[in-house]
Amino acid sequence: MTLTSAPNSSRFVSHRMQAVPPSGIRKFFDLLSTIEDVISLGVGEPDYVTPAPIRRAAIASIERGDTHYTSNYGLPELRERLSDHLFRLYGVRYDPRNEIVITSGSSEALDIALRAILDPGDELLCADPSYVAYLPATLMAGGSFVPVPTYASNDFRLLAGDVEAVITPRTKAILVGYPANPTGATMGREDLGAIAEVAAKHDLAVISDEIYDRLTYDGVHTCFASLPGMQERTILMGGFSKAYAMTGWRLGWIAAPGPLAEAVMKVHQYVMMSAPTAAQYAGIAAIDQGEAFIAEMVAEYDRRRRLIVDGFRAVGLPTFEPRGAFYAFPDITATGLDSVAFSERLLSEERVAVVPGSAFGAGGEGHVRACYASAYEDIERALERIGRFVQRRR
Ligand SMILES: Cc1ncc(COP(=O)(O)O)c(C=O)c1O
CATH class of the missing domain: 3.40.640.10 (Type I PLP-dependent aspartate aminotransferase-like (Major domain))
Incomplete structure (x- = not known):
């Protein structure tokens, strides 16, 4: 059997789905997966594994x-x-x-x-x-x-x-x-x-x-x-x-x-x-x-929040004080790059992944999103690399 491509099958796609833009984030993560030794502040998910009692309850239900x-x-x-x-x-x-x-x-x-x-x-x-x-x-x-x-x-x-x-x-x-x-x-x-x-x-x-x-x-x-x-x-x-x-x-x-x-x-x-x-x-x-786990995780996220916000500010990227979730949203306009160029170059030059602010709407341009639900030491290393990257653009 030979596989044939079907270039014209796109004609079956609904107008509604044609109007839906592909995720700006997805394209970025595809690129990321091709590069080694990347510190990712990209994906918005906790670095923690689900607490054991929660995992056990599901296992017990299956058993x-x-x-x-x-x-x-x-x-x-x-x-x-x-x-x-x-x-x-x-x-x-x-x-x-x-x-x-x-x-x-x-x-x-x-x-x-x-x-x-x-x-x-x-x-x-x-x-x-x-x-x-x-x-x-x-x-x-x-x-x-x-x-x-x-x-x-x-x-x-x-x-x-x-x-x-x-x-x-x-x-x-x-x-x-x-x-x-x-x-x-x-x-x-x-x-x-x-x-x-x-x-x-x-x-x-x-x-x-x-x-x-x-x-x-x-x-x-x-x-x-x-x-x-x-x-x-x-x-x-x-x-x-x-x-x-x-x-x-x-x-x-x-x-x-x-x-x-x-x-x-x-x-x-x-x-x-x-x-x-x-x-x-x-x-x-x-x-x-789950309450004790939440308290523990939130205390740790808070510590990382301080690290990342202070870190961005220290390298000259003005950063609004985030009071919830686990994202920092620094202003990158001082680098002269737009958010896609900043993110792509930071990834290729310093192997740190952040998400271009424009992926979240036109109002996100001029910023990038950095998720701080990553290990404290990884954030420290990422900040060093970002500092070097920003320095080169001064
Ligand atoms: C604001 C917001 N809503 C909803 C979701 C979807 O979360 P889930 O489908 O995992 O519950 C996310 C995930 O990043 C989110 O950031």
Whole structure:
């Protein structure tokens, strides 16, 4: 048998998918895999292995033979734990029977939430720069993505006035995601309260991606749904990947009022059926036993945060103080390079991987994202190399 290439098969690709840009990050990581001895501050995932009690709970579930689908909504015990957990942390109450849906990562949560609320042409407002999947997921759901600029001078917070300025009769929802990827920005109760007022005034839905809620270093995290009047219009989502070092398990969740949760669940049941069963058992153990691990990991991330922010500043790259997640977002304009050229040259000349800020939207240009969920010593070595690289451009 001979393999033939089929150059014309691209004609079958939908217009919708043709309009979705390939991930700027993916291209970069393909390049990275061809180079040896790279220190990667690129991928946004914890360097920790999932804590042992969580791993053991999943293994035990498999050994017991719990290898079937679960309820479409997810294991009842996990939904109950999550419901109590959200109440304990944020004072919000969701009925575990029909207001919580367990998903395959918050990636799936994002997709099904958007599909559940967007009609063709509906506009979704979102901070620029923002997480790479927000725009493609909006387009794939048939919506229209409207970036709202944010600035380092405002700590990359989403300002109510800027949101209001782009609202049209087609605006359906605001997507907020704090602590933020790629900036590490957080929004306090007052900041979010101003966004809540805009949402109420224009009767908009809100999707709140709070996957980094536990990774907050200064101040406390505010859950958007806990703001007065917001729960009924909010699809709250989160996951286990970041807080419990569980990226590979593919476990996330949505909490939303009944009718919204039901719409979300309809998409979920047809595209996913149920989240992985062993991962759901791991999720129960994470909620029951994960607090000490979170405290330990957050303390260590905080130490690395100080190292990397001080390090960037010391080599002459102004860096906004990230108060959440595990990213630093230095301003690289002093080097005279744009973010793609900076990242590519830093990789080839000094073997350090960071992500070009432009991968997160036009507003990310002039910055690069460096993930500090890497070993302290690796960050130290990376900073030395970056210092050399920047020095050569002075
Ligand atoms: C802001 C944000 N949301 C969602 C995700 C997806 O996480 P997961 O699908 O692993 O739960 C990520 C991963 O990097 C993220 O940064």
